[in-house]
Amino acid sequence: MVQHRLPMLPPSDEVDWAASVNGNAISTRVESNAILLDVIRDSLGILGTKRGCDMGTCGCCSILIDGSPRLSCLMLAQEADGCEITTVEGLSEGHHLHPIQETFTECGGSQCGFCTPGFLVVISALLEENPDPTDVEIKSAIEGNLCRCTGYQQIVDSVKEASGILCRGDTVENSTEPKSDPHPGFTG
Ligand code: FES
Ligand code: FES
Incomplete structure (x- = not known):
């Protein structure tokens, strides 16, 4: 069958990926070229982090990596392997908002x-x-x-x-x- 559209990304291998996300130890497999924002939203289903421009100009996708703000749309998931990731869902303590x-x-x-x-x-x-x-x-x-x-x-x-x-x-x-x-x- 003829394919009528170009694939957006070349296929890539999967790699092991582990991180602490909002205090929870996560272990999964991700594509080696996966973008961290995609992993957080689409693979982990943590939807507080928003996709705005997808090109590093709006800050909607901001998260904390080991306590420092980063743009998750500009990071490969592999760059955060082994890190402590905090999204907006992780700011509250139990039933108390920050x-x-x-x-x-x-x-x-x-x-x-x-x-x-x-x-x-x-x-x-x-x-x-x-x-x-x-x-x-x-x-x-x-x-x-x-x-x-x-x-x-x-x-x-x-x-x-x-x-x-x-x-x-x-x-x-x-x-x-x-x-x-x-x-x-x-x-x-
Ligand atoms: S989605 Fe706009 S900076 Fe990441
Ligand atoms: S863009 Fe609507 S509250 Fe900031």
């Missing part, structure tokens, strides 16, 4: 929400390293994340509110009200 998740809601940091997971993971890394960032430091941290809705000031306000919670010495667990299910549908 303060930045809570203050995004309170301050209007999220509207349509498509960019929000990327902002949240990048900001959580900023606050982990610097719990009391200046406006300039906040804007610098989020300069790789694009939002078409909020105008950004509400996002900066959300970070400052979350910073206030963390600077009062509150842990994630005692700074937010418990939710029955912070991430409905997420089983990982």
Whole structure:
């Protein structure tokens, strides 16, 4: 039979792949040229991480690799083999959301929400390293994340509110009200 379309990627071998994803040890097989974003969303079914531009310009696909923000659309899965991966689903502690998740809601940091997971993971890394960032430091941290809705000031306000919670010495667990299910549908 004649094939009427070109394959997008050449076929590739599968390799073993293992990582800690949101604290869960994952062991699977991936194609050697698999993109990390595809593995997270399509193979592992962890859908909080969003696919925006697929070319490194929007920040929607941001995740943490060993605590540092990375664009998962620009990484081969193999580059994260053996690493600790955190997606937006991994920011909460049990039934308690991370303060930045809570203050995004309170301050209007999220509207349509498509960019929000990327902002949240990048900001959580900023606050982990610097719990009391200046406006300039906040804007610098989020300069790789694009939002078409909020105008950004509400996002900066959300970070400052979350910073206030963390600077009062509150842990994630005692700074937010418990939710029955912070991430409905997420089983990982
Ligand atoms: S989807 Fe990765 S930067 Fe836009
Ligand atoms: S809230 Fe809509 S793109 Fe940011």
